[in-house]
Amino acid sequence: MDKTPNQKAWFLVLPVLILVAFSAVIPLMTVVNYSVQDTFGNNEFFWAGLEWFRELLEDDRMWDALGRQMIFSSIILAIEVPLGILVALNMPKKGVWVSVCLVLMSLPLLIPWNVVGTIWQIFGRVDIGLLGHTLAALGIDYNYTQDPFAAWVTVIVMDVWHWTSLVALLAYAGLQSIPDAYYQAAKIDQASRWKVFRYIELPKMAGVLMIAVLLRFMDSFMIYTEPFVVTGGGPGSTTTFLSIDLVKMALGQFDLGPAAAFSLMYFLVILLISWVFYTVMVNLDKRGT
């Protein structure tokens, strides 16, 4: 749609600008402020320059958390995206089952994140949980509070449970937009099921899948509540992801300077990814219209 140039439109945007400035810009300035200062309590601050940043870059703690975060995000993407597409392809075509499936699939998305953690905490417990009890009965050694591998599996399965539906819903929305004529043409050409998927369905889903991948990447990159409730970042620090580490540092130990420096680096990484996200999306929008 052609848009009219109109500078007065700024007045319509102003409320958003003021509100977001209050809730984003002021706190961020505080963070920047802390990141270059040192304190010994009593509200006395000293200029520390880039000390915290240098310390942070040399510190293994952040790099380890970042590494774990990257591995976690890659694994859940590698599972959730194909699984989501599979589910979307197997959605019922029409009738009341479509609604039933849509509603049931959306259910995990609407559960408060700590309740998601609680559900899996209970579900995986060997003494009272269905999953833990069954695994123990099968003779599999499974204890997510002691064994790092079990903790990782639990956190990953939990995330797959929580968010695969998001990918499936988006992929389904993409599939819905394919006109019937495409399938009929493929049928006349006697295209195989794989070729229909590869050359018709996948390209048509590309736009929404891109959104799904990037949303999942972002949100898994700042995951906090669910693993915190289930494992508390442990055993040891084997499931301490970036956000968990940061909250530990900022609110647990009240290390203002290092935490602020950490926050800024974290936010810069997110900003960079957001920019890629936005650019890709704008290009897809242009291609679409």
Added chain:
Amino acid sequence: MTDATTDQIPGKLAPSGKNRRARAGINTRAIVMGLYLIFLLLPIYWLLNMSLKTNTEILNSFTLWPRNLTLENYATILTDPAWYSGYINSLIYVVMNTVISLAVALPAAYAFSRYTFLGDKHLFFWLLTNRMAPPAVFALPFFQLYSSVGLFDTHIAVALAHCLFNVPLAVWILEGFMRGVPKEIDETAYIDGYSFPRFFVKIFMPLIASGIGVAAFFCFMFSWVELLLSRTLTTVDAKPIAAIMTRTQGAAGIDWGVLAAAGVLTIVPGALVIYFVRNYIAKGFALGRV
């Protein structure tokens, strides 16, 4: 007419063997969907199951369904102010947040969907970055900001903090819906002598009613599911249910039955409204971009 005939041709030409394969296809479909739904529902079933058991039954015997069905856990929550006030607190700040987010997002989304102005693209992107900002980064500064202006432990503090990601979300979703409304409608209304506010409320808002509903649903939802910020910004008076739940550990261990019942009750609000937005839920998650 032509559409109807093309629709029928493949069905008529298809040999019977293909029909059989199609029926087998429906079965694998049903199996895949069935397995997936079981995977999704099993943990939720287990939570529901536990919420209907007594603690002795939970801890001492392993049962697939409650043998001594009890509603006592729910009764505990619904009669103890320490518990149910959590739900009320959560609902208050969630509703406040939804109202604030929509009120500021509606005009902004209109501006983004209809006009170009200096810096519009940058502003739109900057809004998005706030949706992508990790709440963990903002936890400490929010704590200090709201403490220093005397809003700590109030509902409005949490409502404003959640605006950080809900306002961008609302702007993006609404903009997506508004793009679908032809511009001629605006122009006709102005020619007919409507002022902007009157046009916006009387004509435009009814046209995007479903968009407003979806945006409201998503603001409600993301504010409802968030824990980190709401827990950091409250201690007593505005403590959300999610934070109260983390404190079920008593001297005698965790009260599993009550914890499960509280969990089930937090799922209810989402489950109630999901039916109405089922066809838009993908659009909402994709920030209006489907």
